Amino acid sequence: MAKKLTPRSEDYSKWYNDIVVDADLAQHSDVKGCMVIKPYGYAIWERMKEVLDGMFKETGHSNAYFPLFIPKSYLSKEADHVEGFAKECAVITHYRLKNNPDGDGVVVDPDAKLEEELIVRPTSETIIWNTYRKWIQSYRDLPLLINQWANVVRWEMRTRLFLRTTEFLWQEGHTAHATQAEAEEETRQMLEVYAKFAEEWMAMPVVKGNKTESERFAGALDTLCIEAMMQDGKALQAGTSHFLGQNFARAFDVKFATKDGGQELVWATSWGVSTRLMGALIMTLSDDQGLVLPPKLAPIEAVIVPIYKGQDQMEEIVAKCREIEADLKSAGIRVKLDDDDAKRSGWKFAEYELKGVPLRIAVGPRDLENGTCELARRDTRTKSFEPLEGLATLVRSTLNSIQTDLFSTAKSRLSENTVEVDTWDEFKAAIKDSKFVMAHWDGTAETEDLISQQTKASIRCLTFEGDTTPGTCVKSGNPSPRRVLFAKAY
């Protein structure tokens, strides 16, 4: 990897793309807007999936699988939903190709036209609630707590690897409840699950809150979100949890017999995170040398690199490295020994730095004599010589420190770059300065739009925490019930 990454200061967006491509995380495919997730990138996503899946199961959810295709008419059944999702999507009109009668290749067979077009799912509320009608008869069938891991497609004109792609991978939870209170509690609970995952696993601090009406999910009565601050000061919506009220139950006629013999519409939630989290992870922690991974999600927590000259040294040192590898493995550490003789150790150092492996353990001839190794932290880029005796314990505690330190650093950055402002001039300056801005807003969509047009900042959320005393709108001067969080966003 002789190639140097574009520094963040020079071109943040190019830096991001360089990391994704050079660290072998993903690449664009020849299919417009669709990415290929490469093995190393997919291994990180697999770790994320595994952890999240465990958290969903702990909170009582089961996985299931629903069709990829949605009949076009389903999208129209929920009035708001169709506005949000029935526009930019992949439409299947035919089910057969045939040999081209006029030449080479294959052409669409005009005789194989579908009676009703199918849409590749952009999200699955409609197909799932159409199914729930058959699953839910009585209060005994509730709550129904289902999650799906799936691919979805939203036709995007401008795409960026992981952040916005036409096809992406995600999970979508879809739950059904007997009461409004229970559905609202579920909505909140799953947001807390996402926040916990972001902070404790991704080392990415988040702000929790409610979306404004104009930013809600199409068909939701309330959308909760977690927002993270990227290193360029922009916000990234990292997960959402929606309270859907009875909208989808009404649209798909899903009623249940209550305990006292009545019939009521079912209450719904949905919630999701996607491969977009990969983008959030990269932009929160990485640096100009490449990816920085939180140990808890790193496919490789520690890499061992032997340093030697000549065959004799190699054999002796590699043998010692194998011992260390076995030692760390048995301590439950995800370790890799790179003893590929065809690559120089300098190349390996750069490679694992680029790939964000949290710890590097180098063993050279002197180490062999002294019973030591060189331990290098990826996050701080600091090195120290350490005894091989008790190394597994030290490695584990250092990994724990890295995890904690990464979170603390990101948390400090978030705090330091979040400001309260009270005037329009201060507001514009703070947004220009890439801050998270807590400011008063009069609660109207008009003012929200105006601010967005003039500053490119949007209301990220009505934060759960922070100052909620009334004041005066920073833009209109009208009364404001509380401060809300503004920022430019991905």
Added chain:
Amino acid sequence: MAKKLTPRSEDYSKWYNDIVVDADLAQHSDVKGCMVIKPYGYAIWERMKEVLDGMFKETGHSNAYFPLFIPKSYLSKEADHVEGFAKECAVITHYRLKNNPDGDGVVVDPDAKLEEELIVRPTSETIIWNTYRKWIQSYRDLPLLINQWANVVRWEMRTRLFLRTTEFLWQEGHTAHATQAEAEEETRQMLEVYAKFAEEWMAMPVVKGNKTESERFAGALDTLCIEAMMQDGKALQAGTSHFLGQNFARAFDVKFATKDGGQELVWATSWGVSTRLMGALIMTLSDDQGLVLPPKLAPIEAVIVPIYKGQDQMEEIVAKCREIEADLKSAGIRVKLDDDDAKRSGWKFAEYELKGVPLRIAVGPRDLENGTCELARRDTRTKSFEPLEGLATLVRSTLNSIQTDLFSTAKSRLSENTVEVDTWDEFKAAIKDSKFVMAHWDGTAETEDLISQQTKASIRCLTFEGDTTPGTCVKSGNPSPRRVLFAKAY
């Protein structure tokens, strides 16, 4: 579950469908040919995935993810492949809907027509080999050992839950090698992985062999397969592993620099199993009372059912059941305590029998006095009273016995129903009698077709094991190099 399953003897195919639906494994969706995999069915598939994924990783493979969509022209690049796959598939022609100008709902926007149509992947060789061209430059980049877990779509006119659906879930391995020998070894290795999984995890004995030329994967030089015998005597192809030669490398121009500085085309394999395995699992082991699951793949290995009358008894007995549950859990057994007071124990017995839970532990008032429980095996439907003392050890060993016994039973059925025949009359009788038939074949596609037309039996494979001495074709009377396996098949 008052409803009784259709017995196998009455209507085997209806019996199968009853189990899938009544045991809550899957159901048809409103989208033609697409199924919904319900939580209980998905939990079994998840176990299968987890085990297989571990086996792939142990043999050095990594997961990655490639686009759902394939440009139409890609399918035409490999001449045989297009014949096999470019026919019945979902074709995306447009990327936008718009509000219907003439009325309700949404319609396809004629202005959003794709320049080149996209196909929803029926299999991913083309898109993957188009990507491999960028990944492979030198012999150092080989072997490339990749697997993908994905959904695929093949437009089917006649569908059956799990066995043949328009959309299904699968894994597809796609590997690239420097030499023919290495690719052939990989093809064989992955077939062995599938056979091991089928026999040791699914308790489903399989016959391994090569497909005939007419049954090969479109684009392969050789297709290896595992074939299992269902209880009706029909064969089910449960997994395939293909040696693709240099066909896809040639079609997508994937060359590598050899050690001595030359340029050569890369050698390829691909291999896959799908949710079809769920159908194979059901039809191999289940009975007229419902699903029978091999303990190793059962989401619940043992269910505990308290038997009581009245509140006082309930509390005491449920408390004891909780102790047992904790005990079994800590022994690593996937156990469920069903203490739902709203359902009768008789209902529960029938329910878990239907769902194939391998062991049932019932605890009643007498058991409480005696320190015993009733242990019931799902496979043999035998019951015994057992002491609670040391129960976890007994449960584990009984689960092991069930796993072994299920395999032995299926293995005996396979042996007993596999026959060698030497005359055409014997052949017809044996096929009519739903046997696996080892018979001589002259090696021509004409004879293969003729036999298939007259008896509906196809050549399942040229078995790896068994008699390979030459003889005389059972149909044509021409010389035959060896016996091959014939059967009717799913």
